[in-house]
Amino acid sequence: MSVLRLLWSNMTHRKMLSLLTILSVAVTVALIVFLLLCSDGVERGAEKGYGPFEVTIGAKGSSSQLALNTYYHIGAPTGNVPFTLLEEVRKDTQVEAAYAMTTGDQLNGFPIVGMEPGYFATRYGTDTKMAQGKLYGQLGEAVIGSYAAKTMGLHIGDRFQGAHGLVKGAADVDDDDEDEPGHEEHDHHHSFSYTVVGILSPLLTSDDRAVFTTLDYAWAVHESQQGDHKEVTAILVKPKTLLGAQAVKTKFGQISNVQAIYTSKAVADVVNVVDQGAQALSVVTAVCIVLAAVSIVLSLIAAVNERKKDVGLLRLIGKSKRFIWMSLIGEGLLLTLIGLLIGLIAGHAGGYASREAVFEFTGLQIESWGWMPGELLLVAGTLLIGIVASIGPALQAYRVDPLQLFRS
Structure with a gap:
């Protein structure tokens, strides 16, 4: 045996x-x-979650919250900073590239992110390809992350309306609530339509579950942000050198109601x-x-x-x-x-x-x-x-x- x-x-x-x-x-x-x-x-x-953007600028608050909302699309933003701050950042000699981001709306639980198209080439390289269509270029055009597109079944040419808030169903309004505050804003969201012009290839980051559109979408759906009152959620900064990152953080972190953080440290926390x-x-x-x-x-x-x-x-x-x-x-x-x-x-x-x-x-x-x-x-x-x-x-x-x- x-x-x-x-x-x-x-x-x-x-x-x-x-x-x-x-x-x-x-x-x-x-x-x-x-x-x-x-x-x-x-x-x-953590390694590839924020790409080359070693410094992130946003409203005063939790640095971890700012990093999670900006790069992982998790949680609520810490607030807004003036749009005019973006030009100041770009003029800094230590900055190689800077992009502003607007957020706060969602589509079926997926965040709608306003971002300048150059962000994708800076973060993912110039060889980043679209699975379908093209990058957005005009107000109302949108590009869908691969996971979000698959989950919602969206295709090129589809139209949709966003909802205020970061939680699915947060902007639902009953007919009986017409006189309550915020109803006008929700109606304004429903009157603003997006058209899908592109679907991203899988990027293997949180951007796969986001809906991207032009930076000015937030100003179009929120009437309070017009003229000199335009605001953005965060500014993503790619410094030229590590010493440059320190200089940028120190300089812009001293502005009232503004924080500048080392992205890597916030993510490490x-x-x-x-x-x-x-x-x-x-x-x-x-x-x-x-x-x-x-x-x-x-x-x-x-x-x-x-x-x-x-x-x-x-x-x-x-x-x-x-x-x-x-x-x-x-x-x-x-x-x-x-x-x-x-x-x-x-x-x-x-x-x-x-x-x-x-x-x-x-x-x-x-x-x-x-x-x-x-x-x-x-x-x-x-x-x-x-x-x-x-x-x-x-x-x-x-x-x-x-x-x-x-x-x-």
Whole structure:
């Protein structure tokens, strides 16, 4: 009888206990894999989330909020700054490029972002191609991110109206509310139509879930922003050098009611908060690992009396020590291996199933079927736990004198 056949026979003899052991290992591994996928998505999103725009200028408030709203289209803006500030920034000798952004409206939950067309070439390179159509050039023209276009089923030539606010349904107005404040603004939104002139190729950033249009759309739908009262949500600055970034931040950060932030630092602060949350989840993961190891030990201890007889018989018929030890440790290792494989598949499948939901709410891309660097350590660690958990019951079974066992 081969070792594998013997191990399989032992496992199927205690089906329920074996299934519970495999399940505990699989759940633990799947949870760790999913955390690795999310962590990798956060890191990659932080790396390419803001492109070359090392400085961001906006209204006073939270620097993290400004960065998240500007580059990840998450949350509300900190406020507005005067449009005239853009020209001052562009005149600075330390600035290579600067673009203003307006936001505050949405289409079915996807943010409508006013942005000058040059932004795309500066951030993504001049070879950035449209999947369909062209970039906008006139008021009322819009370009849709690849994910947003796919989700809403928009095509070239389609027309739509935006809604005020950043939450889907925030601008819905009942007929009974005509006399309430804000009704005129909502009507104004409904009277302003956009035409889809282009759909972006997948950029693998939060811009995939945004609707882009001309910078002046906000001034057209908000009548209060006219003439000298024009405002923008943020100014994205690409400095010529790192020293230039420091000079730009210092200069424009001194203006009243204006903040200038290092984009990388603000994004790093957000990543640190996420890492703290991941550390809290790692405690739960550690508990799961302990439970999985205990499950393996209990499964093998429960069968230790049967294993004693098996070992005694194997020794009496002259099987080698190597064969016997493989039969003893192999059962725990095989249970661990099966649970490991199921967990790896389940973890990646969970990442694949939730990738769109995660991207819609966070703008982070999960490479669901990519091999994470930490997975090799996970595989080695899981198998090691399986071996260690098997040693105790194996020693207990091996130390029995076969002659004494069969005499009794």
